[in-house]
Amino acid sequence: YTVNFVSTKTRFNRKQQNGKQNSHSINRLSITVSFLKYLNKDLYSMYNSNPDFSSVGVSEQKVDPSLNLFEEINRLKKEKNAIILAHYYQDADIQDIADFIGDSLGLSQQAASTPASMIVFAGVHFMAETAKILCPDKKVVLPDLRAGCSLADSCPPDRFAAFRKANPDHLVISYINCTAEIKAQTDIICTSSNAIQIVESLPKDQKIIFAPDKNLGRWVMQKTGRDMLLWDGSCMVHEIFSREKIQRLKIRHPEALILAHPECEESVLELADFIGSTTALLKYSQSSKSNTFIVATESGILHQMAKASPNKTFIPAPPNNQCACNDCPHMKLNTLEKVYLCMKNEIPEILLPEEIRIPAEKSIRRMLQISAELGL
Ligand code: 13P
Ligand code: SF4
Numbered sequence: 001y002t003v004n005f006v007s008t009k010t011r012f013n014r015k016q017q018n019g020k021q022n023s024h025s026i027n028r029l030s031i032t033v034s035f036l037k038y039l040n041k042d043l044y045s046m047y048n049s050n051p052d053f054s055s056v057g058v059s060e061q062k063v064d065p066s067l068n069l070f071e072e073i074n075r076l077k078k079e080k081n082a083i084i085l086a087h088y089y090q091d092a093d094i095q096d097i098a099d100f101i102g103d104s105l106g107l108s109q110q111a112a113s114t115p116a117s118m119i120v121f122a123g124v125h126f127m128a129e130t131a132k133i134l135c136p137d138k139k140v141v142l143p144d145l146r147a148g149c150s151l152a153d154s155c156p157p158d159r160f161a162a163f164r165k166a167n168p169d170h171l172v173i174s175y176i177n178c179t180a181e182i183k184a185q186t187d188i189i190c191t192s193s194n195a196i197q198i199v200e201s202l203p204k205d206q207k208i209i210f211a212p213d214k215n216l217g218r219w220v221m222q223k224t225g226r227d228m229l230l231w232d233g234s235c236m237v238h239e240i241f242s243r244e245k246i247q248r249l250k251i252r253h254p255e256a257l258i259l260a261h262p263e264c265e266e267s268v269l270e271l272a273d274f275i276g277s278t279t280a281l282l283k284y285s286q287s288s289k290s291n292t293f294i295v296a297t298e299s300g301i302l303h304q305m306a307k308a309s310p311n312k313t314f315i316p317a318p319p320n321n322q323c324a325c326n327d328c329p330h331m332k333l334n335t336l337e338k339v340y341l342c343m344k345n346e347i348p349e350i351l352l353p354e355e356i357r358i359p360a361e362k363s364i365r366r367m368l369q370i371s372a373e374l375g376l
Helices: 002-016 019-038 043-048 069-080 092-097 104-113 125-134 157-166 195-200 214-224 243-252 278-287 301-308 336-345 354-373
Strands: 082-087 100-102 118-122 139-141 171-175 188-190 208-211 257-260 292-296 313-316
Touching (some): 069 082, 082 092, 092 336, 104 354, 188 354, 195 354, 208 214, 292 301
Parallel strands (some): 082 100, 171 188, 257 292
């Protein structure tokens, strides 16, 4: 099962990413295989004996189209004492059935404090992994195990270990959009909501490695005036926005304010009236006196923006291709049907070896502690 799944993921990555990143997926194959050996459970037979679980990490069971999935999911929530945590980039239907919708910081804070027995993570793999790192005794399920992240994949653990070794006097801050193996090699995790404050909480002469997002890292350097060693990673969704198309949109809507996520490239951030995490962009759109916004982040956030301010106009910033808006192909692998199936079947489940989970938890807890002290 695992070999099939990871080689499928490798093919999936190969379509979208460069050679360095493919080697990471292959590296994940060996990690996963040794991880299975480490676990004293026969996961191979567990998944193979389940006829509803395909070899690509997602339940392939057909869902009766006449089933009211909202009712069924709510029933399963009660029956299994489950909570659904959804990122703003999920489909509108998933956001509407979720118990909590948020950005990466809010989602990790919710995961850390929930009394639920099962966490259904409607997001991507590194997010569900973060929930499992914080809640080792809870069952954490992800609707589609193939929901990866180009940014997380741009930082292979072996290359990152060599980078750290070459800069031993540096403290490591990693954006939460990274794998558990990178979190285990990190001193403090951050998100786009708290990266500036976390960097500023360190002594001015502290040397810092910032990974994996070079765009967020460069923006934090500009905001804090600190120099940092940046890992060369980026998000395929945020680096594809077209500066020229945004400029043309602004000519057609001169009254619009441009909102951008710090994962965008510098040439796009230069155009922005406000830069922030998804939660910060949502709050800004609510409190701003402006009525029209061009939004340069994944288009899923527009659902909550329109719900919170039904009389305002939100225009998705166009990417550098034929599409009008910009979806994350990983986030959008999750569907309401898959949310229902993963709750019903309790797979795909996130599992982690303790030798990775324990150091990874330390770096996330440091972030949660600093954020709590700062009231974030
Ligand atoms: P935030 O949730 O921190 O805004 O990050 C956006 C993102 O790209 C998540 O994958
Ligand atoms: Fe990863 Fe970018 Fe998708 Fe977020 S939007 S999950 S950073 S690929």
